[in-house]
Structures are given as structure tokens and as C-alpha cells.
Amino acid sequence: MDFFTAMEVSASGLSAQRTRMNVAASNLANAQTTQAEGGGPYKRKDVVLAATGVAGTENTPYAQAVRGVEVTQISQDSKPPRLEYDPGHPQANAQGYVAYPNINPVEEMVDMITASRAYEAGITSMSTAVNMAERALGIGK
Amino acid sequence: MTANFSTIDHLQAALTYHRERHTVLAGNIANLDTPGYRSADLVRQVQGDPSSLAVSEPGHIASAAGPDFVTSLDDSGKLQSPDGNAVSLERELAKIDANRTRYATSAELVSRRFALLRYAAGDGT
Numbered sequence: 001m002d003f004f005t006a007m008e009v010s011a012s013g014l015s016a017q018r019t020r021m022n023v024a025a026s027n028l029a030n031a032q033t034t035q036a037e038g039g040g041p042y043k044r045k046d047v048v049l050a051a052t053g054v055a056g057t058e059n060t061p062y063a064q065a066v067r068g069v070e071v072t073q074i075s076q077d078s079k080p081p082r083l084e085y086d087p088g089h090p091q092a093n094a095q096g097y098v099a100y101p102n103i104n105p106v107e108e109m110v111d112m113i114t115a116s117r118a119y120e121a122g123i124t125s126m127s128t129a130v131n132m133a134e135r136a137l138g139i140g141k
Numbered sequence: 142m143t144a145n146f147s148t149i150d151h152l153q154a155a156l157t158y159h160r161e162r163h164t165v166l167a168g169n170i171a172n173l174d175t176p177g178y179r180s181a182d183l184v185r186q187v188q189g190d191p192s193s194l195a196v197s198e199p200g201h202i203a204s205a206a207g208p209d210f211v212t213s214l215d216d217s218g219k220l221q222s223p224d225g226n227a228v229s230l231e232r233e234l235a236k237i238d239a240n241r242t243r244y245a246t247s248a249e250l251v252s253r254r255f256a257l258l259r260y261a262a263g264d265g266t
Binding site for chain 2: 001002003005006007009010012013014016017020049050051054057060061062064065066067068069114115116118122123124125126128129131132135136138139140141
């Protein structure tokens with residue numbers, strides 16, 4: 001293992017958090033979308049994260065301790081849609097109700113803030129690796 | 142002469158340990174939101190620990206050298222969130238920073254050791 005392994009691990013975290021941010025942004029953007037592909041209102045999306053092994057560490061005795069992260073799936077929230085009475089709406093059903101996505105903007109904002117903080121933490125650990133590598137290069141100067 | 146280079150060897154082992162530990166700690170940060178993830182750490186077992194027998198005569202048998210670092214799953218914080226994740230961001234960042242400082246210290250010591258050797262090998266200027 002070298003510093004590039006540490007940077008690879010940090011990069012996996014950064015890209016997972018960026019995906020989370022994209023998904024939260026897409027949920028927010030579609031909070032009022034009453035017709036998504038496949039019919040019906042837009043369904044809230046969520047990322048599924050899982051720890052993974054890192055290439056190049058298999059032969060070390062502590063390989064199971066080095067864990068990157070990856071987005072294994074983008075799942076759909078199965079919560080029922082929110083019904084609002086609006087008989088004039090073209091998507092209203094026979095009773096005059098329109099099905100809106102099951103999205104709570106506050107929840108999405110919290111998710112975005114969490115993702116952004118985790119991203120910052122990932123940047124910190126990445127720049128620490130760079131700083132350590134620079135220190136090593138300074139030996140013998 | 143051997144003393145000069147064995148110091149560098151020890152420092153090199155310390156540099157390797159801190160580098161590998163950083164990789165493990167970076168993995169904890171990457172898995173800040175992974176359900177069920179528990180933070181890992183690397184613990185260094187210094188070879189020739191005080192409990193082992195000293196080798197002072199050619200006929201003595203050295204105690205077996207164990208692995209240089211071992212992994213440990215760190216649950217001491219018990220800060221488990223409902224999804225089973227037990228990574229504390231503050232603790233991990235503190236560890237990363239302390240680890241980086243130790244790395245910088247070892248790197249500085251190696252530099253000084255080399256400077257000393259250069260001084261001794263040169264004409265004393």
C-alpha cells in the first residue's frame with residue numbers, strides 16, 4: 001500500500017457523497033413532479049452505500065481493515081404519494097385528487113448538508129495524505 | 142555506524158506504520174454513512190517488546206517476531222446510529238491529524254539523521 005491507496009479510498013468516499021448529493025438534488029427538483037417516466041408521480045430516490053475492499057491491499061495482513069465505499073444501488077422509496085385535492089389539475093383522479101411525490105424538502109436538505117459535510121471530511125483526509133507524501137519527499141533535502 | 146542506520150530503519154518502520162494507518166482511517170471517513178460499518182484502526186506491535194527475552198549471547202534464541210501491525214475494530218465510542226454505523230467523525234479526524242503529526246515528526250527525524258551523516262561524511266562545513 002502506498003499513499004495512492006489512501007487517496008483511492010478517500011476518492012471512493014468523495015464520489016459516493018457526490019452521488020448522494022445528486023440524488024438529493026434530483027429529489028428536490030422533482031418535489032412537485034406529478035408525471036414521471038413509467039406513469040404516476042416521481043418517486044423519491046435514495047442511495048445504498050456499502051463498504052468495499054480496495055484493489056492492491058489483498059496481500060496485506062490487515063486488508064479487511066482497509067475499506068472504501070461504493071454506491072451499490074439507487075433505491076426507490078416505497079412511501080405512498082401525497083394526495084392533494086385539486087380538481088382542475090389535468091392529472092387529478094376521478095375524486096379530484098392529484099398524487100404528488102412523497103418528498104419532504106426538509107429531509108432532502110438535511111441529506112444534502114450531511115453529504116456536504118462528509119464530502120469535506122473526505123477532502124481533509126485526502127489532503128492529509130498529500131501532505132504526508134510531501135513530507136516524505138522532503139526527506140534528504 | 143550501525144547505530145546510525147538502525148535509527149533510520151526504526152524511523153522507516155514508523156513511517157510505514159503511520160502511512161498504512163492513514164489508509165485505514167481514510168476508509169473510516171469514506172464510510173461515514175455506510176450502514177453497519179464499524180470503524181477500524183491499525184495497532185502497532187513494536188517488535189522486541191519489553192516482555193520478550195533479550196538476545197545477549199550468540200546461542201540465545203530470539204522470541205518470535207509477531208506481525209508488525211494488527212487491526213482492531215474500534216467500538217469504544219459506542220456512538221452507534223440507528224443504521225448500525227459506529228463512525229465518529231470528530232474522533233476519526235482527530236486520529237488522522239495526530240497520525241499526520243507523528244508521520245511528520247518521523248520524517249523530520251530521518252531528515253536530521255541524514256543531515257548528521259552528511260555532516261560527518263563531508264569536510265565538516
